[in-house]
Amino acid sequence: AQSVTQLDSQVPVFEEAPVELRCNYSSSVSVYLFWYVQYPNQGLQLLLKYLSGSTLVKSINGFEAEFNKSQTSFHLRKPSVHISDTAEYFCAVQAAGNKLTFGGGTRVLVKP
Amino acid sequence: EAGVTQFPSHSVIEKGQTVTLRCDPISGHDNLYWYRRVMGKEIKFLLHFVKESKQDESGMPNNRFLAERTGGTYSTLKVQPAELEDSGVYFCASSQDWGLAQETQYFGPGTRLLVL
Numbered sequence: 001a002q003s004v005t006q007l008d009s010q011v012p013v014f015e016e017a018p019v020e021l022r023c024n025y026s027s028s029v030s031v032y033l034f035w036y037v038q039y040p041n042q043g044l045q046l047l048l049k050y051l052s053g054s055t056l057v058k059s060i061n062g063f064e065a066e067f068n069k070s071q072t073s074f075h076l077r078k079p080s081v082h083i084s085d086t087a088e089y090f091c092a093v094q095a096a097g098n099k100l101t102f103g104g105g106t107r108v109l110v111k112p
Numbered sequence: 113e114a115g116v117t118q119f120p121s122h123s124v125i126e127k128g129q130t131v132t133l134r135c136d137p138i139s140g141h142d143n144l145y146w147y148r149r150v151m152g153k154e155i156k157f158l159l160h161f162v163k164e165s166k167q168d169e170s171g172m173p174n175n176r177f178l179a180e181r182t183g184g185t186y187s188t189l190k191v192q193p194a195e196l197e198d199s200g201v202y203f204c205a206s207s208q209d210w211g212l213a214q215e216t217q218y219f220g221p222g223t224r225l226l227v228l
Contacts, residue, residue, distance in 0.1 A: 004154075041221075043115075044219035045219070098143065098145075098167075098168075098207070098215075098217075100145075100147070100155075100157065100217060101157070102156070103154060105154065
């Protein structure tokens with residue numbers, strides 16, 4: 001079985017400041033790793049994913065995450081946040097069988 | 113291309129009543145998933161259809177929940193009778209090809225269920 005821990009339930013951050021959302025996972029088998037984002041009153045959207053290859057993956061809107069196998073982590077970072085990044089962010093893993101296992105979510109509130 | 117749609121967006125019912133949630137996946141997607149987020153908890157997997165067949169229903173909480181996907185298109189999730197602990201947000205997701213674990217799952221906006 002897999003489990004995902006998002007260490008911060010809420011992260012307040014000022015506009016244009018950097019942000020890091022922490023994600024650790026546990027699995028006895030190889031997994032794929034995902035970050036999803038849920039903007040207010042919307043569904044979950046895929047932000048980025050790690051399948052194989054380069055351990056640093058990037059999204060089109062400036063987020064990046066690094067897969068660290070030894071630390072079983074997949075932390076999400078953005079060097080400068082915007083008001084529009086206010087959302088809830090979910091880390092998830094996927095092993096064989098296609099179902100996703102999610103962390104508890106991290107609410108990011110960007111303040112002006 | 114239309115995304116995953118779910119109906120209704122909100123539902124408020126009394127304990128003991130029946131509620132049916134509907135999900136329309138992206139056209140052509142063979143895989144359909146149901147997930148649930150109870151307030152304050154993580155999003156949890158309920159079940160997975162491949163076309164009209166249940167591939168994995170290990171997350172279904174009990175026999176008050178019945179999921180169907182007739183004809184391999186839309187799916188319904190019925191809760192009968194509803195209990196207070198069933199309150200939460202029910203998400204549906206779809207992906208294209210079975211067997212490719214890296215296939216992106218596209219999520220709907222969710223149905224917010226409140227059982228009073």
